Amino acid sequence: MANEIYTSRLILRPIAVTDAPELHAIRSQEEVYRHIWTGPWKSISETEEWIQEIRNGPRSIMYTILQKEETTIIGIVGVNRWDKVHYMIDPKFWNRGYATEALAAFLVAFFKLQPKRLCIQTLLSAENHASRKVLEKCGFVHDAPKPYPGPPTTSEPSEEEEMEAISGAGSNPAPSDSTLYFIYIKPT
Numbered sequence: 650m651a652n653e654i655y656t657s658r659l660i661l662r663p664i665a666v667t668d669a670p671e672l673h674a675i676r677s678q679e680e681v682y683r684h685i686w687t688g689p690w691k692s693i694s695e696t697e698e699w700i701q702e703i704r705n706g707p708r709s710i711m712y713t714i715l716q717k718e719e720t721t722i723i724g725i726v727g728v729n730r731w732d733k734v735h736y737m738i739d740p741k742f743w744n745r746g747y748a749t750e751a752l753a754a755f756l757v758a759f760f761k762l763q764p765k766r767l768c769i770q771t772l773l774s775a776e777n778h779a780s781r782k783v784l785e786k787c788g789f790v791h792d793a794p795k796p797y798p799g800p801p802t803t804s805e806p807s808e809e810e811e812m813e814a815i816s817g818a819g820s821n822p823a824p825s826d827s828t829l830y831f832i833y834i835k836p837t
Contacts, residue, residue, distance in 0.1 A: 656754045661712035664703060668713045669696040671722040675739045684777045706730040707804045714751045726751045734771035748783045760835050765805055768834045775827050784831050792832035
């Protein structure tokens with residue numbers, strides 16, 4: 650995993666199993682887990698298992714987000730085991746621009762770590778308007794839904810996977826879709 654990432658107000662450091670109690674507390678809040686398909690973690694040990702899966706995944710990379718001044722854990726940002734951008738912020742810190750700041754910094758670092766990558770995708774609930782704004786501020790655009798091939802088994806996607814991912818960029822999903830797909834294409 651990479652080194653720490655610094656922004657004007659945040660430190661993003663590689664996620665550690667010792668972060669489990671604080672991350673469990675954040676994801677246990679209804680305002681957070683209602684936007685995550687797998688729901689809340691049931692225990693701190695389940696949170697620790699999730700962190701281990703992330704750390705051992707072939708493409709996953711996750712950072713704990715801390716406030717620079719107080720070193721308080723306020724969330725996570727990264728790529729999950731399904732090779733999708735994932736982030737969550739403690740509701741106490743919503744509406745301060747932290748998610749946008751963390752995601753923007755992560756994207757720069759991600760493409761330096763994986764220079765062959767052309768894009769990264771994510772999906773979200775159509776009702777998660779705040780997260781949609783974060784994605785759009787960071788340069789994500791609507792993407793056409795793609796069949797889910799399952800979790801990745803290689804450390805980097807093939808050129809074919811990358812080209813297939815880019816093929817739907819800019820598509821607008823049907824208004825009745827409950828899941829929105831977004832893609833971020835690496836700037837040239």
